[in-house]
Amino acid sequence: MIDLSAQKFPRLERKQIAVIGVAVILIAIGWTVLRSARSDISPAPAIVATPATPRPQATDDLIEATKALGTTQQQAVDQLQAVQDLLVTQRAETKRLSEEIETLNQKLGALQDAVANITSPAAGTSAQKSAPAKNGR
16 A cells, blocks of 8 residues: 655645644733733722722723634634644545555556466467468468
């Protein structure tokens, strides 16, 4: 069986590595944002703040940044899933083509054997036919 995986997929591996790298970077940024948010927020007082108290602008910005980060992270996950699906499809196609090539090689070998068997007796038969023809004259 012919192994074509190393020849056919170098570009796909680079894309997959790039998507994984982006996902790791996004996770690291999210972790950093959450960590800095925890250090910026003072411990909650025993009394719960009234809902009428406006939130500081930094908290709103942090919430928006977290939502945007979540969206970007989901997009990266979706892209990674698409790349993985493509890889599975291409591997299945490669396997199918390899099996088809193997079958064709077997048929070609059988055909070559058949042709070799046909030409070998035919050469012997023509030599035998020409010998009696010379003797009969």
